[in-house]
Amino acid sequence: MKKVRLATVWLDGCSGCHMSLLDMDAGVIALAGQADIVYGPLVDAQEFPEEVDVTLVEGAVSSQDDVNRIQKIRARTRILVALGDCAVTSNVPSMRNSIPVNRLLQRVYVEGAQENKGLPVDGVPQLLKQACPVHDFVKVDLHVPGCPPSSQVILGVVSDVLAGRKPDLGSKARFG
Amino acid sequence: MPQRVLSIRIDGELVSTTEGKTILEAARASGKYIPTLCYLEGLSAVGACRLCIVQVAGIDRLLPACTTPVQNGMSVTTKSPKLAEYRRIAVELLLVERNHVCAVCVSNGHCELQAMACSLGVTHVRYPYDYPKLPVDMSHERFVLDQNRCILCTRCVRVCAEVEGAHVWEIISRGIQARLVSELNQAWGDAASCTNCGKCVQACPTGALSEKGHAVEEMVKRNDNISALAVWRGVEA
Ligand code: SF4
Ligand code: FES
Numbered sequence: 001m002k003k004v005r006l007a008t009v010w011l012d013g014c015s016g017c018h019m020s021l022l023d024m025d026a027g028v029i030a031l032a033g034q035a036d037i038v039y040g041p042l043v044d045a046q047e048f049p050e051e052v053d054v055t056l057v058e059g060a061v062s063s064q065d066d067v068n069r070i071q072k073i074r075a076r077t078r079i080l081v082a083l084g085d086c087a088v089t090s091n092v093p094s095m096r097n098s099i100p101v102n103r104l105l106q107r108v109y110v111e112g113a114q115e116n117k118g119l120p121v122d123g124v125p126q127l128l129k130q131a132c133p134v135h136d137f138v139k140v141d142l143h144v145p146g147c148p149p150s151s152q153v154i155l156g157v158v159s160d161v162l163a164g165r166k167p168d169l170g171s172k173a174r175f176g
Numbered sequence: 177m178p179q180r181v182l183s184i185r186i187d188g189e190l191v192s193t194t195e196g197k198t199i200l201e202a203a204r205a206s207g208k209y210i211p212t213l214c215y216l217e218g219l220s221a222v223g224a225c226r227l228c229i230v231q232v233a234g235i236d237r238l239l240p241a242c243t244t245p246v247q248n249g250m251s252v253t254t255k256s257p258k259l260a261e262y263r264r265i266a267v268e269l270l271l272v273e274r275n276h277v278c279a280v281c282v283s284n285g286h287c288e289l290q291a292m293a294c295s296l297g298v299t300h301v302r303y304p305y306d307y308p309k310l311p312v313d314m315s316h317e318r319f320v321l322d323q324n325r326c327i328l329c330t331r332c333v334r335v336c337a338e339v340e341g342a343h344v345w346e347i348i349s350r351g352i353q354a355r356l357v358s359e360l361n362q363a364w365g366d367a368a369s370c371t372n373c374g375k376c377v378q379a380c381p382t383g384a385l386s387e388k389g390h391a392v393e394e395m396v397k398r399n400d401n402i403s404a405l406a407v408w409r410g411v412e413a
Contacts, residue, residue, distance in 0.1 A: 082300070085278065085279055088299070088300045089271075089300070089301065089305075090305065091277055091278075091279055092277060092279055092280060094275070094277070094305065094307060095275070095277060095280075097305075097307035098307055098308065098309035098310075099309075130307060132305075133300070133301075133305075135300065136304070140300075143299040143300035144299070145299055145300065147278065147279035169297070169299050170297060171294050171295050171297070173294075173299065174278075174290060174291075174293065174294035175276075175278040175279075175290055175293060175294075176278025176279050176281065176284040176285065176287075176290055
């Protein structure tokens with residue numbers, strides 16, 4: 001059987017969803033038999049490849065760079081999964097959303113800094129006014145809430161998707 | 177005065193109840209589940225959350241079960257795809273109005289709103305979040321009011337007025353501006369009428385009211401004793 005091309009993406013999140021993904025112990029081995037991980041923080045690829053079957057997205061969309069990336073990812077992915085509360089609801093990253101970006105950066109990089117006070121300019125993407133859920137920008141095929149979703153939930157969802165089944169999250173996955 | 181016995185149908189099943197009861201009371205008495213958030217047994221019912229909506233034959237609007245009195249011969253439907261969809265919408269709208277960041281909430285894992293979203297299969301919210309800027313009142317010696325988590329169910333308002341008799345809480349303003357305030361919009365810590373009983377905290381379905389000194393996930397509440405006390409004292413409206 002042809003292996004499914006699986007990608008994972010880390011936007012504005014804490015990497016906890018990726019940790020939970022790794023936490024599935026032997027489940028990872030079973031998955032590895034069915035899928036090739038073609039992109040993500042766990043592998044080396046620099047460029048998001050074409051024709052990806054399933055992409056798991058961790059994190060909210062917070063910067064212009066996130067927007068560009070998620071649009072490209074969507075265009076190259078068959079089934080896009082918003083994985084975890086940051087991707088689904090914007091969660092903790094959204095706690096800055098009622099503070100103007102300039103004020104926020106001042107507070108963190110000037111008032112809050114011990115040395116090298118000053119706003120970052122080079123090599124960091126421009127923050128959007130607010131951190132928002134992935135589905136505000138692109139079509140999401142499946143939402144998996146949780147902070148993070150447990151490794152069992154992720155394993156269940158990924159196994160279902162790989163097998164072409166529609167996962168029944170029912171009352172298994174909750175916010176928080 | 178003996179109350180008239182009425183018979184109604186709930187999901188096709190014949191149920192007998194008495195005049196003056198609500199659909200919700202009749203349903204619960206016959207072991208039927210209707211989801212609720214703003215209702216707390218023993219307190220008056222206000223119909224604020226719309227989770228308990230049901231269909232009544234011959235009426236084309238959905239009616240809240242907690243405030244609709246039974247009528248003889250009424251036929252009530254408590255479960256249908258339409259009701260499930262409207263209940264999901266009600267929860268989603270509560271979620272967009274405030275900042276319900278479950279992951280960092282004192283009530284994470286013990287929250288009625290979170291549990292309701294889960295049981296209704298709300299895996300995401302289809303409406304844009306409002307992200308309002310809201311205060312947290314830490315002025316009370318023992319308790320905290322976090323407006324970010326308040327769903328305006330008024331359970332705190334009612335338990336304070338109807339059981340404790342202190343009338344500390346009320347709602348000011350309208351619509352999206354509506355806010356819970358203590359004693360004429362003063363800081364809670366300055367509210368002379370507050371008896372520090374903590375019933376509002378226990379009655380609150382979310383992390384909006386909590387005891388100080390609890391970190392994320394640590395605020396576990398009990399409201400069965402509030403209901404018992406209220407019913408026992410005959411507070412029930
Ligand atoms: S503080 Fe809690 S009990 Fe009071 S209105 Fe808000 S959500 Fe309801
Ligand atoms: S429980 Fe009936 S409207 Fe809230």
